[in-house]
Amino acid sequence: MPQKNNPVKLDGTLLAEKLTEAAKNEVEKLRKKNIVPHLEVILVGNDPASRIYVNNKTKACDKTGIFHNTNLLPENVSNEELLKFIQELNSKKEVNGILVQLPLPPQIKKDKIIDAIDPIKDVDGLHPYNMGLLMAGRQQWNPCTPGGILSIFKEHSIPLEGKNCVIIGRSDIVGKPLSLLLMQQNATVTICHSKTKNIPELLKKADIVCAAIGKAAFVKPDFIEQNTIIIDVGVNRISEEKLVDEIFGKEAPQKETFQKRGSCLCGDVHPQAYTKSSYYTPVPGGVGPMTIATLINNTITAAKVQKNSQ
Ligand code: GUN
Numbered sequence: 001m002p003q004k005n006n007p008v009k010l011d012g013t014l015l016a017e018k019l020t021e022a023a024k025n026e027v028e029k030l031r032k033k034n035i036v037p038h039l040e041v042i043l044v045g046n047d048p049a050s051r052i053y054v055n056n057k058t059k060a061c062d063k064t065g066i067f068h069n070t071n072l073l074p075e076n077v078s079n080e081e082l083l084k085f086i087q088e089l090n091s092k093k094e095v096n097g098i099l100v101q102l103p104l105p106p107q108i109k110k111d112k113i114i115d116a117i118d119p120i121k122d123v124d125g126l127h128p129y130n131m132g133l134l135m136a137g138r139q140q141w142n143p144c145t146p147g148g149i150l151s152i153f154k155e156h157s158i159p160l161e162g163k164n165c166v167i168i169g170r171s172d173i174v175g176k177p178l179s180l181l182l183m184q185q186n187a188t189v190t191i192c193h194s195k196t197k198n199i200p201e202l203l204k205k206a207d208i209v210c211a212a213i214g215k216a217a218f219v220k221p222d223f224i225e226q227n228t229i230i231i232d233v234g235v236n237r238i239s240e241e242k243l244v245d246e247i248f249g250k251e252a253p254q255k256e257t258f259q260k261r262g263s264c265l266c267g268d269v270h271p272q273a274y275t276k277s278s279y280y281t282p283v284p285g286g287v288g289p290m291t292i293a294t295l296i297n298n299t300i301t302a303a304k305v306q307k308n309s310q
Helices: 012-032 048-064 079-091 110-116 128-135 144-155 175-184 199-204 241-248 253-261 287-308
Strands: 038-044 067-073 097-100 164-168 188-192 208-211 229-232 236-238 264-266
Touching: 012 048, 012 144, 012 287, 038 048, 038 079, 038 287, 048 067, 048 287, 067 079, 079 097, 079 110, 097 287, 128 175, 144 175, 144 287, 164 175, 164 199, 175 188, 188 199, 236 241, 241 253, 241 264, 253 264
Parallel strands: 038 067, 038 097, 164 188, 164 208, 208 229
Antiparallel strands: 236 264
16 A cells, blocks of 8 residues: 655745745844845846746845845846946945846856856855855855755754755756755765766655756656655746646646646646655745745845945
């Protein structure tokens, strides 16, 4: 008889609201000392998904009292123009955080842009100096998505020490920094990527699976052992009805969303795999809101650090 499971949904929206409320109190205290955390967001072009992400970030700033400004730059902006703009923001003392929303258009050299951000204002934690600090275990704040995942573990008292964590995806933004944060918590970490040969085998040995590859329903139910903890970082938009039916079934709420909007969201993990887990993060409403809550906290920390170094 198959074992019956009762997976716990790790609600990122709820936790992000709680952290945002605490951040609001923190900003109130800072404002009384004439410190107003200030975030500048740069959005290049008209990518609809990026627009939504940036909107959600600035909404969270509004909720907490963080001053923010969104700079919309044209799709065809040059490297030089973008670099000059970042240098201007670097030189403004009142600006505590600079976030360049990714991805950037193909003419832009992403690495050069990230390198140009003053590391003390790099609230995304993507500058190589900040990555180096993280590698050394001396980071001032955590990169947003991995930091948000760590906050989920902490909130639910999920122990990490000695756990086998398998991360799928080796990106600079999620996979690599997440592996370092988990190691800092004494977890044993395996990173899988596009050239890894035996992903299902490795996943079967995992206590915790973190999927961050951007492929809808990549992790199939038979890759997952009973009671694994699943952290699903993927946010994939599916606009093919056949795929929606295949993944979610014809009666699922996602099907209704698809019929209303012509698409729906799907994580990197197949929904049937969640049913075998002990805990899982849903998509949407899991890791996504926690990325934003971490950005808010990072901006507050950056404001404090910059005040103290004046
Ligand atoms: N695009 C998708 N996620 C992120 C993020 O965390 N930071 C930035 N800057 N861009 C993103």
